[in-house]
Amino acid sequence: NAGVMQNPRHLVRRRGQEARLRCSPMKGHSHVYWYRQLPEEGLKFMVYLQKENIIDESGMPKERFSAEFPKEGPSILRIQQVVRGDSAAYFCASSPQGGQENTEAFFGQGTRLTVV
Amino acid sequence: GQNIDQPTEMTATEGAIVQINCTYQTSGFNGLFWYQQHAGEAPTFLSYNVLDGLEEKGRFSSFLSRSKGYSYLLLKELQMKDSASYLCAVSKADSNYQLIWGAGTKLIIKP
Numbered sequence: 001n002a003g004v005m006q007n008p009r010h011l012v013r014r015r016g017q018e019a020r021l022r023c024s025p026m027k028g029h030s031h032v033y034w035y036r037q038l039p040e041e042g043l044k045f046m047v048y049l050q051k052e053n054i055i056d057e058s059g060m061p062k063e064r065f066s067a068e069f070p071k072e073g074p075s076i077l078r079i080q081q082v083v084r085g086d087s088a089a090y091f092c093a094s095s096p097q098g099g100q101e102n103t104e105a106f107f108g109q110g111t112r113l114t115v116v
Numbered sequence: 117g118q119n120i121d122q123p124t125e126m127t128a129t130e131g132a133i134v135q136i137n138c139t140y141q142t143s144g145f146n147g148l149f150w151y152q153q154h155a156g157e158a159p160t161f162l163s164y165n166v167l168d169g170l171e172e173k174g175r176f177s178s179f180l181s182r183s184k185g186y187s188y189l190l191l192k193e194l195q196m197k198d199s200a201s202y203l204c205a206v207s208k209a210d211s212n213y214q215l216i217w218g219a220g221t222k223l224i225i226k227p
Contacts, residue, residue: 004158035217042120042203042219043159091158104149105215107158 006108021077021111025094032075037089118142120218127224136189138204151203199225
């Protein structure tokens with residue numbers, strides 16, 4: 001039973017390019033959360049998705065960032081026209097349910113994005 | 117506003133006991149989580165408290181006082197592998213799926 005899988009583990013992009021980060025939740029999990037972690041800082045919530053629906057994107061910048069979780073395939077976090085400030089570790093977590101339940105979330109290994 | 121405070125760094129000796137504190141101020145409360153994160157790795161779940169009191173799980177225990185907005189993680193019989201960051205996170209009552217995270221406490225274990 002594989003855990004949460006994120007790829008790539010490391011991603012280097014030049015300023016202005018696009019970054020695509022992928023997350024496959026644990027088997028049986030239909031809720032995905034994306035977090036950003038800057039060096040020496042805590043996790044910052046970005047977006048919460050269920051299959052084909054964005055439930056809460058209040059932590060995601062309005063411009064250049066988008067997220068999706070299609071019916072088939074992994075969840076994608078997309079960053080367009082990357083800037084140096086986007087350099088961070090991006091973690092994905094999944095849970096079997098969200099909403100009213102305080103269910104433990106399981107994290108992927110993260111994608112470390114470096115913008116040069 | 118919402119705020120979670122933890123010490124930035126702590127040092128302890130192998131075999132000893134250490135207590136990591138976390139204070140919080142959030143708009144609503146529906147539980148507090150502790151996660152462990154080794155450098156460069158994903159956070160892993162340690163404990164969840166929603167009622168006042170102490171929850172013990174092996175060498176790790178977690179305490180919660182809702183009236184004081186305070187929690188601590190207690191680690192006993194420290195081992196070198198316990199060197200990691202310990203993250204405190206609070207679940208908001210109005211949106212249980214959204215965790216508000218502290219910056220983490222970096223714990224350094226010395227022989």
